[in-house]
Amino acid sequence: MKKYYITTYGCQMNVHESEKLAGILTSLGYSASECEKDADIILFNTCCIRENAEDRADGNIGALKKLKKQNKDLIVAVGGCMTQQKGYAEQLIKKFPFIDIIFGTHNLEDFKTLLQKKLLQKKPVLEILEKEQQIKEGTPKTRTSFPNAWVNITYGCNNFCTYCIVPYVRGRERSRKLVDIVNECKELINEGYKEITLLGQNVNSYGNDLGDVDFADLITEISKIDKKFRLGFMTNHPKDLSEKLIKALANSDKVCKRIHLPIQAGSNRILKLMNRKYTREDYFDKIDLLRKYIPDIAITSDIMVGFPTETEEDFLDTVDVVNRIGFAGAFTFVYSRRKGTPADKMDGQVDENVSKERIMKLIDLQNSINRKQSENYIGKVVEVLCEGFDQKKNMYLGRDTYGRMLYFEGNEQDLGEFVSVKVLSAGGISLMGQKVN
Ligand code: 5AD
Numbered sequence: 001m002k003k004y005y006i007t008t009y010g011c012q013m014n015v016h017e018s019e020k021l022a023g024i025l026t027s028l029g030y031s032a033s034e035c036e037k038d039a040d041i042i043l044f045n046t047c048c049i050r051e052n053a054e055d056r057a058d059g060n061i062g063a064l065k066k067l068k069k070q071n072k073d074l075i076v077a078v079g080g081c082m083t084q085q086k087g088y089a090e091q092l093i094k095k096f097p098f099i100d101i102i103f104g105t106h107n108l109e110d111f112k113t114l115l116q117k118k119l120l121q122k123k124p125v126l127e128i129l130e131k132e133q134q135i136k137e138g139t140p141k142t143r144t145s146f147p148n149a150w151v152n153i154t155y156g157c158n159n160f161c162t163y164c165i166v167p168y169v170r171g172r173e174r175s176r177k178l179v180d181i182v183n184e185c186k187e188l189i190n191e192g193y194k195e196i197t198l199l200g201q202n203v204n205s206y207g208n209d210l211g212d213v214d215f216a217d218l219i220t221e222i223s224k225i226d227k228k229f230r231l232g233f234m235t236n237h238p239k240d241l242s243e244k245l246i247k248a249l250a251n252s253d254k255v256c257k258r259i260h261l262p263i264q265a266g267s268n269r270i271l272k273l274m275n276r277k278y279t280r281e282d283y284f285d286k287i288d289l290l291r292k293y294i295p296d297i298a299i300t301s302d303i304m305v306g307f308p309t310e311t312e313e314d315f316l317d318t319v320d321v322v323n324r325i326g327f328a329g330a331f332t333f334v335y336s337r338r339k340g341t342p343a344d345k346m347d348g349q350v351d352e353n354v355s356k357e358r359i360m361k362l363i364d365l366q367n368s369i370n371r372k373q374s375e376n377y378i379g380k381v382v383e384v385l386c387e388g389f390d391q392k393k394n395m396y397l398g399r400d401t402y403g404r405m406l407y408f409e410g411n412e413q414d415l416g417e418f419v420s421v422k423v424l425s426a427g428g429i430s431l432m433g434q435k436v437n
């Protein structure tokens, strides 16, 4: 049997898109390979949101030259956000002439056709579509994260935050039909999946292009599915978080008690330059509203340092937000210049060393907050969805409704099930516990 090997860079959106690529390859009779050297086709699903994701992909593609020499039949394919950038595919093939297929974000679901084309011709297949296509339903998926499943609800983004390349490489926002999403969720739950995460660059604006439904309606509809499961979603733009939606979240017995609400920066001046369309005060108000309806909700965030012109004072505003809100977790990033974005042309790019210093301070602060939160867990009994087994720790692991990871002594039957765990100790951000009945 022929084998495939896929390397994924970037976010959950990409992880799920790789599940689609794997699904297409499975439908063609391929199976997953444990390593690159046993594979007949090696695929890179790339990301370009920050420079380091691009650099890693570049290095890994380059390293395949040797394998390609040893195995003339090996097919190397590169797709995703990085190749979708203007002129990038041509540059890539010049640099790595051994690549067989280059595709972008708008034709990922046509991979079967691209592969068949390549198998009939010697020269590389290089196909990047400039414009977004109509949503295609029914692409097979080989899911890799049971008992969790990802479900796309929107594609693309209309927000144009000034630092971000996503709207340029993923096109305008398009929503899947509510009935298609609900049916996919029903199927997954019937197959035994216990947690569904809805995916979109900004889930809160789901339905804006459909006219008659919004994200709150979608949440309410999926919550009606009559079996035990958890429902999560990401990412949310604070500007579109409405009271109607918060009420729908609070009224659902399926929605997880966590929300990922990227603030990006704590300074109003920087937020304006970022084109985020909210102030820090607006953000605090949204948090108050969330906590009014769901008092124990865990809030996580994305935070960036080193955006052009960021001063020490601006950075201290970010530190202040982190201190005040007490995020349950935060992804912290150093601003990365992306060609074609407005921020790339701004004066006042921040010195790399200054950014590094700021991010270290931010990480330390967030870690200390998480450590305190962990200590508060000790002695509590929480419901954990068992996701896997950690070989190193020799323990099972899973997450609670707040998204916290817990390790516990369990057995194989726990995999994919909800189990009650009493938290006994906390080491940094990981919690250890014991199963209780
Ligand atoms: N540089 C650094 N971080 C970025 N993000 C998006 N674009 C950039 C960039 N140019 C971060 C944002 C976003 C997350 C997915 O990635 O914080 O929320």
Ligand code: SF4
Binding pocket: 157, 158, 159, 160, 161, 164, 165, 166, 167, 201, 202, 237
């Ligand atoms: Fe990028 Fe902003 Fe869209 Fe998120 S909302 S994908 S940060 S442009």
